[in-house]
Amino acid sequence: MQLTLRPQNRVLRMESGRPVLESALAAHVNLPHSCKGGNCGSCRARLLSGTFHYPRGRPLGISAAEAADGYLLLCQAIPDGDLVVEARELRRVTDVEIRSLPSRVERLERFAPDVMGVFLRLPVVEDFRFRAGQYLDVMLPGGRRRSFSIASPPHDAGLIELHVRRVSGGEFTVQVFEQLGPGALLRIEGPLGQFVYREPADPASAGPMVMVAGGTGFAPIKSMLRHVLETGLRRPLHFYWGARHEVDLYQRAWVEERVTRFPELRFVPVLSMPSGDEASRHRTGLVHDAVRADFPDLSAAEVYAAGPPAMIAALRATLPAQGLPAERLYFDSFAYAPDVPARS
């Protein structure tokens, strides 16, 4: 069976019974992907011809409307015959080199009871270039990996900042909270991902940039905010941060300090499970509902969203009805990666 990739007209062989993405990666064609579990939507591509099937039904990472529009998830799609698919290779889109590097933990900072700031120093001789919003993989034994968004911006890459939320029973994150200390070595691979800040052709006349974070989804948003604010780009920025409680808005003071300095930045924290008197001080409900209420017309906007798969799914399901073109919803879904060896 043959896979043709447009627009580059690249042709490669697919193995019968194997997901399209696996065949492409085996042929060293690095198509966008992340969770490989049908959850995150990163491997979404457009089918131009041919037929395929999903062994376990339509995956969570693709809506019924997207499927009807001819999109498919390459990590789950099993080809029934030759396919022609529109998909771009990762390296061409991000235009940065993916590297595997040793890093040393410089310091750890407890941002909240269950969120740890991890600051990594890379070898001085290595030039680690990335774009605001990208993530890296921390390598675990056996070639397994865990993804973490880079919270520092490209112009300040001396220390790489990560925000790690503790997952009860989680292999890596429990280790971060209980064992990891300054000086520890971590092998990382990156930068990865297509969730990157894209500068509009004319920032002065660009529509609003709406950023939506859920929990530690703040990490890539912080990188973008710092990139935009600290490199002198000027455009209206609306940052919505969804969390359960006030304490989960773990770098709120950092954001509020920027709001006082940069009049173009607006900050809206939204609590989904307010306790005590939190409701009297905050917007409450789900963060995607707050965005919908505040922006009845998103036709000129760009939305950047990062966080739990459920939040991303809710945004993808609802914002197009507010006029947001699908290609202007950029997202990174923090899906829990299956323990698979190297992804690229």
Ligand SMILES: Cc1cc2nc3c(=O)[nH]c(=O)nc-3n(C[C@H](O)[C@H](O)[C@H](O)COP(=O)(O)OP(=O)(O)OC[C@H]3O[C@@H](n4cnc5c(N)ncnc54)[C@H](O)[C@@H]3O)c2cc1C
């Ligand atoms: C592109 C991308 C970027 C990411 N960026 C970040 C980031 O910046 N910060 C961050 O904290 N995380 C981020 N994640 C998630 C992160 O990669 C890990 O999946 C997460 O930290 C858990 O790793 P672990 O080894 O501790 O848990 P694992 O050992 O992988 O998980 C143990 C068990 O818990 C389950 N599980 C894991 N998490 C949860 C949960 N929240 N609720 C319920 N069950 C769960 C798993 O399915 C598994 O059964 C990102 C994920 C992706 C795909």
Ligand code: FES
């Ligand atoms: S890589 Fe296919 S949905 Fe995540």
